[in-house]
Amino acid sequence: MKTDSRLLPDGRGVGPLSWGCWRLVTDDVFEARRRMETALSLGMNMIDTADVYGLDWGGTSFGLSETIIGRVLAQSPGLREELVLATKGGIDPGVPYDSSPAYLESAIDASLTRLGVERIDLWYVHRPDMLTHPADVADTLAGLVAKGKLAAIGVSNHTVAQVDALMAHLRAEVPVAANQVEFSAAHLSPLRDGTLDQCMRDQRMAVAWSPLGGGRLTAAGADPGEPEGTEAALIAVLDELAASRGVSRAVILVAFVLAHPCAPVVVIGTQNTDRMADLAGAAEVSLSRAECYRIIEASEGVPLP
Numbered sequence: 250m251k252t253d254s255r256l257l258p259d260g261r262g263v264g265p266l267s268w269g270c271w272r273l274v275t276d277d278v279f280e281a282r283r284r285m286e287t288a289l290s291l292g293m294n295m296i297d298t299a300d301v302y303g304l305d306w307g308g309t310s311f312g313l314s315e316t317i318i319g320r321v322l323a324q325s326p327g328l329r330e331e332l333v334l335a336t337k338g339g340i341d342p343g344v345p346y347d348s349s350p351a352y353l354e355s356a357i358d359a360s361l362t363r364l365g366v367e368r369i370d371l372w373y374v375h376r377p378d379m380l381t382h383p384a385d386v387a388d389t390l391a392g393l394v395a396k397g398k399l400a401a402i403g404v405s406n407h408t409v410a411q412v413d414a415l416m417a418h419l420r421a422e423v424p425v426a427a428n429q430v431e432f433s434a435a436h437l438s439p440l441r442d443g444t445l446d447q448c449m450r451d452q453r454m455a456v457a458w459s460p461l462g463g464g465r466l467t468a469a470g471a472d473p474g475e476p477e478g479t480e481a482a483l484i485a486v487l488d489e490l491a492a493s494r495g496v497s498r499a500v501i502l503v504a505f506v507l508a509h510p511c512a513p514v515v516v517i518g519t520q521n522t523d524r525m526a527d528l529a530g531a532a533e534v535s536l537s538r539a540e541c542y543r544i545i546e547a548s549e550g551v552p553l554p
């Protein structure tokens with residue numbers, strides 16, 4: 250029987266859209282709070298960050314995004330209970346991946362300190378560390394759940410086999426609650442690599458990052474002569490569907506991801522509150538089967554067999 254995959258193990262519900270803080274690199278706490286409050290008011294109750302966010306997009310340091318979120322929560326403590334706080338760790342720039350027990354424990358303690366909270370609602374292994382045995386990752390994370398530091402655990406950018414390997418070492422009480430992967434009209438691999446099927450099999454929350462292709466798909470076509478080829482065909486289909494409904498191309502892109510039967514949570518990355526409000530409308534846009542397949546065919550540049 251199909252169950253609600255937008256529920257965390259503790260029963261907390263997550264909205265279909267989540268606000269991503271990869272590009273949250275401001276040190277203006279009032280501005281960061283305005284963005285977070287806008288996201289929450291639009292039903293984006295899961296706030297997605299990572300310890301490594303802050304090293305690009307003009308940011309200056311590891312931990313910057315978590316630090317500014319922590320400052321917002323310190324300024325407005327009431328927000329804490331309204332949001333599902335999701336963060337990630339296991340990327341150690343220069344190493345680059347470390348999921349060893351000692352590293353994860355210290356990284357999670359550091360995230361808790363930066364965020365100024367006692368518990369992280371959903372903590373992900375950001376990228377798989379090929380040099381740590383999944384039993385060690387499982388024991389570490391289950392131990393941190395038992396200590397109350399993590400309410401739920403997830404993985405990001407893991408293959409189906411990597412998720413299975415981790416699950417084999419976890420007890421049913423501490424499931425892999427979410428898998429966060431890149432999924433958009435420009436990045437369709439999860440449709441066929443088993444990721445979304447595995448989420449549906451296990452009733453795991455599927456979380457999709459970069460639904461607009463990181464902004465590439467919304468920017469495409471802005472300059473005369475651009476884009477060309479397959480991407481131009483995709484943009485043409487998206488714009489036709491957008492015009493037919495009187496919505497933006499970005500809304501169609503988010504609606505396309507939301508149309509998958511795994512009922513994904515879509516992590517949007519805009520830092521512009523008007524665009525957040527625009528994208529929130531995607532939850533009301535229902536694309537037909539034929540329209541979704543048109544997007545897939547246009548993206549792949551070949552008809553489906």
Ligand SMILES: NC(=O)c1ccc[n+]([C@@H]2O[C@H](COP(=O)([O-])OP(=O)(O)OC[C@H]3O[C@@H](n4cnc5c(N)ncnc54)[C@H](OP(=O)(O)O)[C@@H]3O)[C@@H](O)[C@H]2O)c1
Nearest residue numbers: 269270271458459460461462463464467499517518519520
């Ligand atoms: N797990 C992982 O490995 C991983 C990797 C990447 C991202 N993520 C998560 O996913 C989140 C979203 O990623 P993303 O930022 O690449 O997502 P995205 O929503 O695909 O792209 C957002 C970018 O598009 C721009 N944009 C241009 N036109 C837009 C429009 N009409 N509407 C909205 N945005 C528009 C935004 O600029 P403005 O800000 O100027 O609007 C922003 O730079 C991240 O914040 C992070 O939380 C996770």
